[in-house]
Amino acid sequence: xxxxxxxxxxxxxxxxxxxxxxxxxxxxxxxxxxxxxxxxxxxxxxxxxxxxxxxxxxxxxxxxxxxxxxxxxxxxxxxxxxxxxxxxxxxxxxxxxxxxxxxxxxxxxxxxxxxxxxxxxxxxxxxxxxxxxxxxxxxxxxxxxxxxxxxxxxxxxxxxxxxxxxxxxxxxxxxxxxxxxxxxxxxxxxxxxxxxxxxxxxxxxxxxxxxxxxxxxxxxxxxxxxxxxxxxxxxxxxxxxxxxxxxxxxxxxxxxxxxxxxxxxxxxxxxxxxxxxxxxxxxxxxxxxxxxxxxxxxxxxxxxxxxxxxxxxxxxxxxxxxxxxxxxxxxxxxxxxxxxxxxxxxxxxxxxxxxxxxxxxxxxxxxxxxxxxxxxxxxxxxxxxxxxxxxxxxxxxxxxxxxxxxxxxxxxxxxxxxxxxxxxxxxxxxxxxxxxxxxxxxxxxxxxxxxxxxxxxxxxxxxxxxxxxxxxxxxxxxxxxxxxxxxxxxxxxxxxxxxxx
Numbered sequence: 294x295x296x297x298x299x300x301x302x303x304x305x306x307x308x309x310x311x312x313x314x315x316x317x318x319x320x321x322x323x324x325x326x327x328x329x330x331x332x333x334x335x336x337x338x339x340x341x342x343x344x345x346x347x348x349x350x351x352x353x354x355x356x357x358x359x360x361x362x363x364x365x366x367x368x369x370x371x372x373x374x375x376x377x378x379x380x381x382x383x384x385x386x387x388x389x390x391x392x393x394x395x396x397x398x399x400x401x402x403x404x405x406x407x408x409x410x411x412x413x414x415x416x417x418x419x420x421x422x423x424x425x426x427x428x429x430x431x432x433x434x435x436x437x438x439x440x441x442x443x444x445x446x447x448x449x450x451x452x453x454x455x456x457x458x459x460x461x462x463x464x465x466x467x468x469x470x471x472x473x474x475x476x477x478x479x480x481x482x483x484x485x486x487x488x489x490x491x492x493x494x495x496x497x498x499x500x501x502x503x504x505x506x507x508x509x510x511x512x513x514x515x516x517x518x519x520x521x522x523x524x525x526x527x528x529x530x531x532x533x534x535x536x537x538x539x540x541x542x543x544x545x546x547x548x549x550x551x552x553x554x555x556x557x558x559x560x561x562x563x564x565x566x567x568x569x570x571x572x573x574x575x576x577x578x579x580x581x582x583x584x585x586x587x588x589x590x591x592x593x594x595x596x597x598x599x600x601x602x603x604x605x606x607x608x609x610x611x612x613x614x615x616x617x618x619x620x621x622x623x624x625x626x627x628x629x630x631x632x633x634x635x636x637x638x639x640x641x642x643x644x645x646x647x648x649x650x651x652x653x654x655x656x657x658x659x660x661x662x663x664x665x666x667x668x669x670x671x672x673x674x675x676x677x678x679x680x681x682x683x684x685x686x687x688x689x690x691x692x693x694x695x696x697x698x699x700x701x702x703x704x705x706x707x708x709x710x711x712x713x714x715x716x717x718x719x720x721x722x723x724x725x726x727x728x729x730x731x732x733x734x735x736x737x738x739x740x741x742x743x744x745x746x747x748x749x750x751x752x753x754x755x756x757x758x759x760x761x762x763x764x765x766x767x768x769x770x771x772x773x774x775x776x777x778x779x780x781x782x783x784x785x786x787x788x789x790x791x792x793x794x
Contacts, residue, residue: 296382296646297615298577299489300568301638302561303350304609305343305392306497306597307554307583309336312609317511317551320562321581325611329619331626333666336610336633337675337711338585342597342683344368344394346584346635347401347493351375353639353662356678357759361400363683368400372661376404378643379489387488389475391467391495405491409474411467465504466495468560475564479571487576487646492564496557497587499596500526503552510555511548521545528595529689533699535593543590550589576615578645582635583608592736598683599703601718602736606677606709608635618645622667631671632713637664644668676758678708708762710755717751721762727751 304312313332315322325332339349340356348354348361351374361368376386388401389409395401402408471492482488496503505518512521524542531537538546561581568574586605588594597605610633619625644665664672682689686704690697706721714731718724727740727748741748756762 295576295617296384296487297617298487298573299379299384299580299642299646300564300577301489301491301580301582302564303347303491303493303582303584304497304554304557304561305493305495305584306499306587307609308586308604309583309607309609311547311551311554312583314551317554318558318561320558320565321609321611324561324565324579324581324613327613329615330611330613331629333610333612333633334630335713336582336608336635337603337606337677338583338608338635339677341585341601341605341677341679343392343584344399345680347395349634349636350584350638351401351403353636355636355676355759356680358661363681363685366394366399368403370400370403374404375639375642376489376491378404379646380404380406382646383486384646385483385486385488387478388491389471390491390493391471392493392498395493409471411471465556466498468494468496468557472560472563476567479567479573489642489646493584494557494560497550497553499528499550499587501546501549501553503549503556507552507556508549511551512545516545521549524549527693529684529693530695531590531595532593532599532689532703533693533695535590538590540590547589550587574613574615576617577613578615578618578642579613580638581609581611582638583610584635599679601677601679601707601709603716603730603734606711610635618667625667628671631666632675632711633666633672634662634664634675636662637666637672640665641667674710674712674754676708676710676755678706678759680706682706706762708755708759710751710758715747715751717748717755719752719755719762725752 312318312321324330338346340346340362344366345356345359345362348359348368348370349356351368352359352370352372353375354370354372356362359368359370373381376388380386386405387407387409388395388405389411390396390401391411393410393412396410397408471494475490475492502522508521509518512518524546525531525538526546565574565579568577568579585597586603586607587597588600588602588604591604592600592602594600614625639661640663644667682703682705684692686697686700689695689700702722704722705724707718709716709718711717711730714729716726716728716730716736718726718728725741725748726736727744728736728738729740730736
């Protein structure tokens, strides 16, 4: 079997229930209905936000093992990343990221031959913003800039500055230009080796601002685009006071969010068609997944922090396999309801791409997923963890100018274990939750006091996997990393726009 190409599209912040709605993402539904495609119904992520969930995707590890989270933002893997494994097998490895967390600056360039940062027009260029921060006078800034520029970087630096200032926000959060770059590469690529391409599309991430036509198609007839877009989208204000938005306003916010999904849906289709027209699709494992979901008033929360509810952990996972994979793994489509973790893609894609004699599974470390969905039965359970509040409660109080007491209950770490029918959550504040998710998908009724035996058993399973629960800020990690010493101005600005800093 020739090594298949691998193409992963991460729909950042895509809720499973919304992404699987044919009225919202009809193109994804069409791809899912292809006879070579499987839509997995019970896929969950290992963490409820971008940084740790991508680190788990790239290493097959849990957050407490790869050590990348809010208090340790540098991705410094102690195991080979997915891109590194595939690069070693001769793959041309490429990344196109629209989320600044997923960035070589935070360590995510490991194993990639090419890494495109879509918030810039060109990857090369001088960081003008950082020079402005470090040097006080105009003369000093001009002098340092002239020293930093070269014949190669000068025009790209100028164009990057113009793009960031005037054009980056004009169209979307990066999907349009990213898709154009991918098309150009596919048209001109070297066919002598297979490729691994990773794409992060940021559109569903707040603040929501899809094109007008994609909002209007989801709005009731009696609500104007202007009225819908005037709703306050400040997540921290809502978390401090869930009465600040009423039921109708939350419904409209979700409709705007659906507009983001509808918009990105057309770019998923475009890439799928590019692969088909280039002749690559028939030898490509084409993956569309989420990295985490979103709360839009669910559990009195907004955004994707302070929670491990299924609104954040359940993700879309749609995979189209080439015929060669079906021939090699005849039982692959036997169970689309199986329990899967996002980090299982690590072992699964290595399984598909690596010749039998080079299978790496025997070398995988503890807590590194060896669960290949090409050959393994359903997991008995899935797990996830949220080690540290992000933003911290102190930062949240400073940013919102709201009394700390409004946020105090969220100053905790969380971890959870989930079976097909039950889900247990425990917090570092000694809180415990037990949900019958087979009957209560929204996790509204806590059975912690009514089912003590079940609770105790699931708590023991969590302790076996993770060890004893530790307070936020203490060393949970077997591979602790650090915050990066330097964050460039363009990255810092984007993180501030997205509400992280």
